[in-house]
Amino acid sequence: MALSNAPAQTAVDCLRMLSINAHGLNSPQKRRTLLRHLRRMKTDVAFIQETHFSSTKPPSLKDSRFPTGFFAYNSVAPKKNGVAILIRKNCPLKVLSSVMDPEGRFLILHCTLSHLSLTVLNVYAPPTPDTAFWSTLSSHMPTSATCRTILAGDFNATLCPAVDRTSPIHVSHPSDKLLLSFCTRHALLDAWRLQHPSVKDYTFFSHPHRTYSRIDLFLLSRDCLPFVNNTDIHSITWSDHADITMSFRIPNYHSHWAWKLNDSLLHNTEMRASIGDAAREYFDLNTDSVDSPITLWAAHKTVLRGHIIALATRHKRTKLAQLTALQAQLAHRERQHKASPSQTTFHALQRTRTELHALLVADTARAMKYTKRMYYEKSNKADSMLARKLRSQYNERIIPRIRTMKGKVVTNPEDIATEFGQTLQAIYDHAPHQTIKDPALRDRILQFLHKADLPKLTTSQSERLGAPIKEEEVAAALKSFKSGKAPGPDGYTCLYYKTFLNIFLTPLTIMYNSLMEGKPLTADMQSSTLALIPKPGKDPLDPLNYRPIALLNIDYKIFTKILSTRLNPFLPTLIHADQVGFVPHRQARDNTRRCIDLIWVAQTSNLSTLFLSLDAEKAFDRLTWPFMFHTLTHVGIPHSFYTAITALYDSPTALLPLPGACPRRIDIRNGTRQGCPLSPLLFALCIEPLLSTIRHNSDISGITVGVNEYKVAAYADDLFLTLSRPMHSLPYLFELLDTFASLSGFKINKSKSTAFPINLPASSSDLLALNFSLPISSSPLTYLGLKLSPHLDQLYDLNYTPLLTQIKHDIDSWQEMSISWLGRLNSIKMNVLPRLLYLFQSLPIPVPPNALKDMQQRIDKFVWSGRRPRIARRLMYIPKTSGGLALPNLKLYLSAALLTQIAEWHLPIAQKRWVNIENDMMLPDLLPFFMWLPKSARKDQHLRCPLVSHSLHTWDTLSRKFSLTAEISPLLPLYRNPWFLPGMTPQDFTVYDQGDVSRIADLMVDGHLRTYADIATELPLTSRDFFRYLQLSSFVSQHNIKQAATLTPTWFEKICLRGTTFKGAISSIYESLVLHGHPGHFPYMLKWQADIGEELDEEDWSAIWEANFKSSGCITHMEQSVKTLFRWYLTPVRLHHMHAIPNGLCWRGCGQLGTYYHQWWLCPKLRPYWATLADWLHQALERPVEINPWTFLLSRPVEGLLRCENKLIARVTLIARRALARHWNQPTLPSYPELSGMFTEARMMEQLTAQIHDTPHLYLKIWAAWIGCPALP
Secondary structure, three states: OOOOOOOOOOOOOEEEEEEEEOOOOOOHHHHHHHHHHHHHOOOOEEEEEOOOOOOOOOOOOOOOOOOEEEEEOEOOOOOOOOEEEEEOOOOOEEEEEEEEOOEOOEEEEEEEEOOEEEEEEEEEOOOOOOHHHHHHHHHOOOOOOOOEEEEEEEOOOOOOHHHHEOOOOOOOOHHHHHHHHHHHHOOEEEHHHHHOOOOOOOOEEEOOOOEEEOOEEEEEEHHHHHHEEEEEEOOOOOOOEOOEEEEEEOOOOEOOOOOOOOOHHHHOHHHHHHHHHHHHHHHHHHOOOOOOHHHHHHHHHHHHHHHHHHHHHHHHHHHHHHHHHHHHHHHHHHHHHHHOOOHHHHHHHHHHHHHHHHHHHHHHHHHHHHHHHHHHHHOOOOOHHHHHHHHOOOOOOOOOOEEOOOOOEEOOHHHHHHHHHHHHHHHHOOOOOOOOOOHHHHHHHHHHHHHHOOOOOOHHHHHHHOOOOOHHHHHHHHHOOOOOOOOOOOOOOHHHHHHOHHHHHHHHHHHHHHHHOOOOOOHHHHEEEEEEEEOOOOOOOOHHHEEEEEEEOHHHHHHHHHHHHHHHHHHHHHOOOOEOOOOOOOOHHHHHHHHHHHHHHHHHOOOOEEEEEEOEOOHHHHOEHHHHHHHHHHOOOOHHHHHHHHHHOOOOEEEEOOOEOOOEEEEOOEOOOOOOOOHHHHHHHHHHHHHHHHHHOOOOOOEEEOOEEEOEEEEOOEEEEEEEOHHHHHHHHHHHHHHHHHHHOOOEOHHHOEEEEEOOOHHHHHHHHHHHOOOEOOOOEEEOOEEEOOOHHHHHHHHHHHHHHHHHHHHHHHOOOOOOHHHHHHHHHHHHHHHHHHHHHHOOOOOOHHHHHHHHHHHHHHHOOOOOOOOOHHHHHOOHHHOOOOOOOHHHHHHHHHHHHHHHOOOOOOOOHHHHHHHHHHOOOOHHHHOOOOHHHOOHHHOOOHHHHHHHHHHHHHHHHOOOOOOOOOOOEOOOOOOOHHHHOHHHHHHHHHOOOOEHHHHEEOOEEOOHHHHHOOOOOOOHHHHHHHHHHHHHOOHHHHHHHOOOOOHHHHHHHHOOOOOOHHHHHHHHHHOOOOOOOOHHHHHHHHHHOOOOOHHHHHHHHHHHHOOOOOHHHHHHHHHHHOOOOOOHHHHHHOOOOOOOEOOOOOOOEOOHHHHHHHOHHHHHHHHHHHHHHHHHHOOOOOOOHHHHHHOOOOOOOOHHHHHHHHHHHHHHHHHHHHOOOOOOOOOHHHHHHHHHHHHHHHHHHHHHOOOHHHHHHHHHHHHOOOOOO
16 A cells, blocks of 8 residues: 555656546535645546536536536436546647436446547446346446557445455355456456555445445456556545555557746745845855856756755745655555554554644645636636636647658657648758858859848848946846746746846846847747647648647746837838738738629729739748848848847757647747747748739739729738739739749748639639639638628628627627626627627728627627626716726717728828728829818719729718717818819929928917918928919908817817828727716716715716726725626615515615615614724824715715725725625624625735735725724625
């Protein structure tokens, strides 16, 4: 028998199985005890008997380590029997199918393990002889000779009573005979007995009979024996059965372990101080003695890693010392009692078992406390926990099978790793013959770049880019990274750098500057770990359908983040507007609107056109470094910046760890690093020569609108070409692509590219497909997540209809989830709104009002859980800062998205290509002026383009509804304005137009008409321009025009006049639309003012809103504040009005009407309650706090108190209100123990949260006064 419950170190190629009878798991504490026990035992597969779960509403039995579980319930007698099999995360055991016994006595899983077929059964046999059970189980046993079988469980019988029972009379029970007969029939062997033939040990102790028996078994088919390493029986601890374990060897399976810093160590004050002291000491001792800053930094990681491992080991040993000692003592006393079953040894055994059980219970309680803290902080918040809950799917890292290049499907982990290794090595070194020192290659690249006619950095830009790195840049780059992300191969997390930034800042800055000076990086810093992410909707058997993401070291990412932050502002000058990927102020929607415009142009002009979406094969990974380096030099990247990039790409490597296989090392010789902040920027610069060459190649014909020709649009490597004369253009295009591929590695996969022709005869389409191996399709073409069709009237059905259907399905699936009211609001904001908003921006087409109305109603139903709303919908839409709850209004978001693009009509020429197209289609009018004409003054013949027509129609509707402009706007144009006939020939006013005198407001200053002399000081006017001035002034002097010209621009007119894009434009416009017609004081505010008898101004209400939405770090708790504020609760008066109760009197029996204000404040029985709370606050703050409903019910800040003191009052009063809400429709008030427990819990949760986030000072700033009074709860 094993000496303790701690498992011996098993081989890395073993699957550790554990079986235990839990004797009921309906208690949350017991479920948590089980899961922690499985984790301590390093279990891979757990067989659990007697779960006692109900089949109708079983509790959850899973955690992050065991996300997958299979269960069999007793559908006849609830909470009886029940078995479960839990499988560890990333366990190589893959379940193909399952069989559940309706009585909850057995569960069968048909699986694969590596290349083995395996059937595992979890059995809980009846305690009395039951022939029918064994017959049923036999009928489900596998019959195939190639399928290995493992049975585990509580069989309630022994195979050999003489050695498996301690009963003095060795009589074979009927159940023993049934078990033996079953094993004989199916040739099953007892795994433990085979390895311990002469040992007597037991798994169950019968208290009534005072006997031991071994009834928990692992039974195997004969062909499983070669794979069994060891089997053990452990002590009986928290259950009435001992757990039994078996190590099952997995053939050809290897585990890979890499050290990773456990961030929880950094939350421990003593350990954090020790690590900080060690780091500080290292740099103090070695900074002056080590010449290379790079070597100094690299060596620090090795030194600190050893220190941290030693600290963690000592901490774990100390933490488990008592548990290990008790386990050893329990094992010793169990052996004593089994050998000599006396009362003395039994009582000694029970004492030890009780001590161990108490320790395990305390450990479980501690773990549950931290779990509760996590839910306290993150539950129902717009955070990763809620996102995972809504997604409700678990993605495993294990790849069970893959298809080799020869077409064979392999399941062996080593074969899978070999195939991936070869595939990735072929990608990352696809052109080994190309080197930067090759003069012939250099000449070809430079010739190509010269023909591309690329813009270059100016001298001042180059100097800014190559300046020495400052400490502020390092700190800002580190701050931009989120903690909690997977680290690189060195194992150091982002939190490690943030925690010790004051120590690391100077060494890091010095090291980064040495890289800028040409010093090489260490191999450690250049290494990465590859994670393979399957591409959605692609064949999972094809290795090319996995996206390799490089997990880079944090110090590497900080450096590349600094470089990318510097380079980013210059990209708009280096990269043409055709490229919208990873360039500031450009978005994917710029290209989708452009494409839709060009489709319409091709259709209406009867132009033979081919729309071609090109699929680039592993574009980021195939980019050749000689081409990248020469391109950087060609565009004027300064030497220091260039040197830094060459250091990053000196000799990088990647490690590919796949579960079950030895890691494969990949030598990277081309491509940009996936996961690197600089990578997309470098790629955008390197593909620009191709785009520029296409633009300048006269043999490649695009679609001409006005004076501009549109050939290619790009979002990073997604190319979309619009070719006229395709029979002539395509040969030159593919010749150019072949040339570019030979230089840069950019390879087009024609078979995955898609094209649809417009106005091309079928014979021509067939010829194109034949000559160029292009899939010509009449079906929609997918580009940037949208389905584009030659028929624009199909866009809604192709894009909106499937998305709305999917969202409805998702909302329906969330309906039964345990999500709070505010959690449901957050679910819509973080999951539904982003999906719809992408379409709102990318497809500016009419959306049927009923479609959005139906979706909005479905959202409302979800938010209110199908019940009647208690808050007006209009109020729900208002932003939180203005007194609402910020529920998305889909119709207004659609309007805001379109208004954002209408405002972009006013951007300078060439910033947005779609703006140029739509302006050219409007010539001689221009949209940024034409739209400001009153509708009656516009010429309808200009409005043939559906996107322009829809945008202007929407503008006319919204401008009236939301007062976006006056009847005559100050932005009314002076030229091409039918009201000003001389201006219909704008060339006569060229000097004024070019001098930004183009709108009526431009001729006014401080309400007065600008004089000719004033304008002449700014513009080069001649004598003949004076007459034009008289014409302009005469027009503007008309009463209605002059009055309009002096108007202050509206908020939307100001946005249009900015002439620049800005972050958050849609949100800003949406908020203005939502707040249009804001009443100032909503009904709930007026009711509170009427109840309390005091009116508050906007500033006071803003303070109340802020205090309520920040009254707790827990969304679920804060929800009570919101409910009270919005008068959410149903009172006796209201329920009586609804005929739900016979009268409207107070529930507490005071005899008065139970109005909202009465139930919360006026009830005589409440006065002592609030007085007690005021007394507690008096003791804590050492000053009296007025018993005021504004403060106690609505958390209004008290004048004269510090901010932290008001925060304490808000938290204390929230707890008091939550306690009252628990007794809402009851005659009793919260008791002191109940209230005290709620205070203790809230403080404990906030304290633990502060510890996790390393902000104890913020916690103490709020709670110190309260904690300092021992008499307070």
